[in-house]
Amino acid sequence: MNDAQKKMLSGLREQGLGYIKIAKAMGISVNTVKSYCKRHAIQDKNGYCLYCGKPLHQVKPGRKRKFCSDECRMNWWNTHRELVNHRNVRKMICPNCHKLFTVTGSKPRKYCCHECYVEARFGHHEPCQKNIPAINAMEKQDLDVMSLKDEGTYLATMNLAKKILVQGLITRKEYRRFKERMEEKYKPKISTIFIDK
Incomplete structure (x- = not known):
């Protein structure tokens, strides 16, 4: 980006435009806009949505908002699954293919995948072709x-x-x-x- 584009980007961001709108207006990628704004700390006091970049309206009592909507929150967490902190993690062994797999949450799960469930329940589906790790x-x-x-x-x-x-x-x-x-x-x-x- 040249100096004129940088000034234009800073101006649009300070007006409260989100990353996507700035990217469309300037004809550059959304990631370029995001990285430039983060590198140069171009934000307003309320902050912007982590997913779409829309300005947020913060409410004084309570936690600071990170997302503008539930849709943005779900999309962001779905693209950043490695950051999810699971509380109830259990190890189970699939009764069909005997593979060790992890189960999170309170919902019980018996099989490692849908193919194993169908094979065990109905017996007419292709068996799971997953590699079975060595059992310690x-x-x-x-x-x-x-x-x-x-x-x-x-x-x-x-x-x-x-x-x-x-x-x-x-x-x-x-x-x-x-x-x-x-x-x-x-x-x-x-x-x-x-x-x-």
């Missing part, structure tokens, strides 16, 4: 916890099926077929001792 001691402990959860689920499901069999709501053949499917799905090691053949 801590991940092995997490895997053992997941195995125990599967054992418990298998045991509870089979006890319920047995009660239904005793009540005469299903036949012995249906019970055996269901038991085979559950053993195939959960692959129990300990629980089979407690279930009658």
Whole structure:
């Protein structure tokens, strides 16, 4: 940029125009405008939106505003995900591909991706082709916890099926077929001792 453009940019910014409007008026990129304004500390006392560059109206009591709208706030955080400070981070192992993945937030998630969910639930989708990392001691402990959860689920499901069999709501053949499917799905090691053949 030449000196005339720099003066014009400073003038437009002091009038309260945002980065995008200045860039369009001058025929230069938005990033050039942003970097020049930040380098030379060209701001007004209220500040500008971090995403679109619009001037902000600050309210005295409360935190200083950084964004002009929720849309700008969401767009900015979506483009700066590495700066997000997640509070509730848990490590899980996908029951389909056995890959270790991290879960954030309070919403429970069992599978690492949608493909794994479809494969495990319906069995007719291409399996997840993600690389399975080597499992260290801590991940092995997490895997053992997941195995125990599967054992418990298998045991509870089979006890319920047995009660239904005793009540005469299903036949012995249906019970055996269901038991085979559950053993195939959960692959129990300990629980089979407690279930009658």
